[in-house]
Amino acid sequence: MEARKGNLMGVRNDIKVLDATIRDGGLCNNFEFTDEFVTELYKVNIKSGVDYMEFGYKASKNLFRESDYGKWKFCNEEDLRAIVGDNISDMKIAVMADVGRCDFKTDFLPKNESVIDMVRVACYIHQIPAAIEMIEHFHTLGYETTCNIMAISQANSDQVEQALEMLCQCNVDVIYLVDSYGSLYPENASALAQTYIAAAEKMGKKVGFHAHNNQNLAFANTIETLSYGVSYLDATIQGMGRGAGNCAMELLLGFLKNPKYNLYNLLYFIEKYMLPLKEDGVVWGYDLQYMFTGQLNRHPREAIDFTTQNRRDYAEFYKSLLDND
Amino acid sequence: MEARKGNLMGVRNDIKVLDATIRDGGLCNNFEFTDEFVTELYKVNIKSGVDYMEFGYKASKNLFRESDYGKWKFCNEEDLRAIVGDNISDMKIAVMADVGRCDFKTDFLPKNESVIDMVRVACYIHQIPAAIEMIEHFHTLGYETTCNIMAISQANSDQVEQALEMLCQCNVDVIYLVDSYGSLYPENASALAQTYIAAAEKMGKKVGFHAHNNQNLAFANTIETLSYGVSYLDATIQGMGRGAGNCAMELLLGFLKNPKYNLYNLLYFIEKYMLPLKEDGVVWGYDLQYMFTGQLNRHPREAIDFTTQNRRDYAEFYKSLLDND
Structure with missing residues (x-):
């Protein structure tokens, strides 16, 4: 076991917080957020010190009809710009591209023509070669990239090792451990995180963690993996996300000691926008x-x-x- | 750091699960459970493999009027016997006695005249001498005893060390780490647990953990501390307990690999008794x-x-x- 990095009182400047509310939360309401909701969330994320905001998927319009979903399933450049303008903030904009469900060769502008900063490529572990093809394409376009290997609790150690080896040879910036089924215990999650970090650090890459709250462990697993060196941390407001939801942003920002992160604005946002969403019948969370x-x-x-x-x-x-x- | 004890697949035969639903949950409804509820909970705990069931407090009738509370604030012998008879099951019966709020010299029968097996003495860290006086009294009467040092997140390391030293010299059987404020992170909780275990093991004593869920960490902290050797684990059905509640029994039993523990009966109990309780307006849980x-x-x-x-x-x-x- 490696030692923990940093301690509970200090600041880890390598930490980056990513708000995935629209993307993972969009799975709860078919991505049908109002423009006001998304605009206010954008503003509150900036005020809260959030480092990246993920706006949704870049889903294939050949596979999914635009009329069947809210616009954040597709994240058209003009829809993004309607919210963020040229995004003059320090917060970066991320979108997710699923292996096999994204027309990646046609649907992305070169980075210097887009407000998108980072493309997160989501795949299952057997799709790593397809993910790498996409990552290299996005890298060439000028984007930061991540590879989010989903359902990692069902992969075996050999697969994980090989996947990490392949990814470490490519141009990906961040490799994400994704507990899609909320099945990892802190002991598993931190052991896996250490495996990822050992592989990634040698190649100058970062490791991220995306939790699900099926066993009420999303926050615990997030802070445990971070204590071993994971630096990209996904969270959503009030844990809004598919099924049991994710690590709650308010728990995470309340935990982090860097004074750039703060809770107040987030709380006003929750009162004004999240409580009504729940009252309107959008359902997520541990049960x-x-x-x-x-x-x-x-x-x-x-x-x-x-x-x-x-x-x-x-x-x-x-x-x-x-x-x- | 000591190594973890056991692993995620195996059985730790030293583990004891204690259901504190009536005692900590009683703080949510003034201990006003129906006899049917308590009887069915007693039966379901036995079927689920629970090792101890805590029925409530032995509160001083000089300080608290019996008419102001449900009977489980006082746990009269005849009220216990009305539920459990002579308790012919393998599950043991526990009650809690608070330092300064219990007439311990008059309100307890000798063990051989009582269905109570274990008395849990709850105190703040400055009350250790008073707790020890009570523990020795209960030990002499023939009971198993625990000392539950509450609000441990506000104690300093010197206090913890001295308290453990004093307790290790007395006849207490189990020393409990109690995160009353739900303030510990897994990293704190497991470090504290290791301090407790190092002191307790030398004297043949066991260590317990009682969690609160203020930061959604009750289950995580429970399984993290258990992995370092804590063996007495408190939980309540659906986490019912003061404020944010406790570690949920269903999460804990679903985690433990010992086949003596099982979930089914607990689920029927939740459907029939816990959901109506919530619908009647009894409130607890993370917020x-x-x-x-x-x-x-x-x-x-x-x-x-x-x-x-x-x-x-x-x-x-x-x-x-x-x-x-």
Whole structure:
């Protein structure tokens, strides 16, 4: 085990906080945020010291119809600019591109014509070669890049090692550990983080962590992995994100000691924009059905269905999950 | 740093799970549980493999009027027996006795005349001598004893060291680390746990952990401290407990690998008894106001008031907490 980096009182200047509310939260409301919501979130993220704001996906318009989703599924340049102008702030703009679901060769401008700063390439571990092809393309266009290897709790150690080796040879800037199923315990998460860091540091790359809250461990896993040297930290306001949601931004900013981060503006935003969203029926967050899929290391899709159907028969649902195995 | 004990796949036979739902949860509803609720909880705890069930406090009737509270504030022998008979199960019965708020010399029978197995003595760190007096009394009566040092996040290292030294010289069986304010991060909690364990193990004593969920870390801190050798683990059904509540029993039993623990019966209990309790307006659980007091390492009383008043002005509340400092 490597030693922890920094301590609970000090500032780690390598830390970057990324707000993924529109992107992961968009999975809860079909990306149908009002322009006011997104504009105010942009402003509050800047005031809170957030380093990156992810606006959504760059999804393929051949695979997904624009009329079926809110605009943040596609992140057209003009829609981004309608919110951020030329983004004269210090906060950087990120979008996500899924392997196999993004027309990456046609849908991205060269960086110097775009307000986007960073493209995050999301893939499963068997898609690393496809991810690298995209990463090299985005790198050539001038973007910062990340590779977000999803569902890492289902990969075996050999796969992880090989994936890291391949990624370390490419031009990616940040390699993300993604606990898609909220299945990792702090002990797993920090061990994996150390494996990533050992590989990445040699090549001058950074490591990020993206948590899900299925077992109420999103924040814990985030701060545990950060203590071992993870520096890119994803969070969403009130943990808004698919299923059980993510690491809550308010918990993370309250934990970080760098005075550039502050909570006040975020709290006003929560009062004015997040509480009404919940009252309008947008649902996310820890509940038993997500705990089951987290404990069982499974995709949350059945738990999301259970939630959508307003079911309360937890025991029957749990039994059905075990029957499927 | 000592090594972790055991691993994520194996069984640690030293682990004991204690259900504190009636005792810590009683702080949410003035201990006014129906007899049916308590009886069914007793049965479900047995079926779930829980090792100890804490029924409530043995509060002084000179300080508290019996008519002002539900019966589990006092845990009269006849009330316990009305639920558990002679308790022919393998699960043990615990009650809590607060230093300074318990007539310990008059209110306890000798162990062989009581269904109570364990008395947990709760104190602040400056009350250790008073706690030891009580512990020795209960030990002489024949009970297992614990010392639950509350609000440990406000004690300094010298105090902790001295308290452990004194306790290790007395007849207490288990020394509990109690994160009353939900203020510890996994890194703090596991460091403290290792200090406790180093002191306790030499004298053949065990260490316990009681978490609060102010920063959504109750479960994380519980499993982190257990991984370093803590063996007595407090949890409550759905985390029911004062303010932000405690470590959720369902998360803990889902984590532990010992086949004696199982979830099904607990899930039926939640459906039938816990959901109605919430629908009747009993409130507990993580929310921003508790996060603030956890982050600030403070008693949650102002956050509980904020909750009771149904306030939603989180930013103003946060500001007022900082003004008080």
